């Protein structure tokens with residue numbers, strides 16, 4: 383069986399028994415493809431509502447982005463509310479805002495209710511590297527306040543530096559409604575909760591083909607599952623399982639490699655000297671850097687993207703160099719882990735929800751804002767299966783376009799676009 387990628391998360395995962403491989407034939411109400419947060423949340427919610435659910439994960443539970451990410455639980459979307467209002471109108475934008483807040487509450491509640499040991503804590507800083515960023519953060523805050531959000535405030539340069547010992551920051555936004563967690567342990571906890579609720583979970587069970595119909599049939603290497611409804615939760619890792627999935631789902635998402643490093647433990651004093659506020663931090667460059675301390679006081683530093691989709695062997699060096707630009711005092715600290723994963727991005731950087739057929743739902747493309755939102759995505763797909771699709775359809779109304787250039791040529795176009803944004807960050 384494939385193992386989780388070598389990461390600090392895998393090394394510090396809570397003990398968990400593997401789930402079996404799917405073999406033979408089975409019938410169920412709902413088949414879920416993918417065992418990341420989206421699929422696990424859908425399975426949990428459906429099982430709690432009494433549905434008979436089979437979840438098929440191609441590798442291990444939490445093997446994709448859900449077991450590798452920065453662990454930052456963030457407020458709002460990757461685009462401003464003004465942009466969302468322009469795309470979907472004020473009423474739907476209001477619902478999208480409220481549902482994003484619900485996503486964070488849902489995560490908080492599930493962690494508490496299922497006693498998921500994932501080091502969840504709150505407090506988050508969006509840091510400004512330039513005066514232009516301070517102005518952008520003020521606009522963000524004004525927008526959040528207009529939506530009734532009162533948990534954030536601006537930080538002066540001095541206040542920011544009291545919380546983050548980084549000379550480069552000129553200000554920031556403190557958000558006590560955003561936070562951090564151990565991503566893989568959160569995924570494993572959701573899986574255990576879904577199992578206890580009655581869902582049947584399988585690992586090492588890649589869906590190779592989906593025959594759409596009523597019912598649908600999903601084929602794995604060793605068996606087939608017949609289901610009245612299907613939930614596609616493969617996100618950036620979803621393979622070509624049916625012509626409709628290839629036509630409707632995959633062209634609108636781009637898997638982009640992004641990287642993380644984990645240092646050796648810094649020790650209490652040194653960790654407190656670097657991040658006195660012990661909060662998750664991100665800057666607001668287009669290609670952003672994000673970091674936080676692990677429970678055992680390592681620096682977990684993420685950023686850097688590669689559009690070639692290859693695991694670049696020089697990334698540990700590149701990431702370390704970036705980290706040292708922010709924290710030169712860590713020059714003597716060893717890097718113990720470096721890993722990468724695919725973020726699923728859409729052209730407009732908002733999640734893409736929809737149907738491949740009346741009984742086949744998907745939600746993907748969380749564009750780097752998925753830790754909390756995926757939980758809600760799973761819940762909304764579960765609601766839609768149960769016959770109440772109004773909330774799912776608010777997301778489904780966000781307009782999405784396929785990446786230009788088709789599957790072969792879209793990469794160079796994206797690389798050019800990203801190079802431009804990168805240049806803008808540097809200026």
Ligand SMILES: Cc1cc2nc3c(=O)[nH]c(=O)nc-3n(C[C@H](O)[C@H](O)[C@H](O)COP(=O)(O)OP(=O)(O)OC[C@H]3O[C@@H](n4cnc5c(N)ncnc54)[C@H](O)[C@@H]3O)c2cc1C
Nearest residue numbers: 416418419420440446447448451452454589616723752753
């Ligand atoms: C390095 C990194 C850092 C990130 N940092 C953050 C962050 O700090 N905050 C934030 O909000 N978001 C972050 N993200 C994004 C976030 O991790 C994702 O939005 C979220 O985990 C997506 O969850 P998911 O369940 O939709 O997809 P995934 O977790 O990717 O799960 C999809 C699963 O589907 C399985 N699968 C695919 N096809 C099949 C098939 N045919 N049959 C069976 N199984 C299949 C895959 O094996 C995979 O396990 C980050 C992502 C990465 C990679």
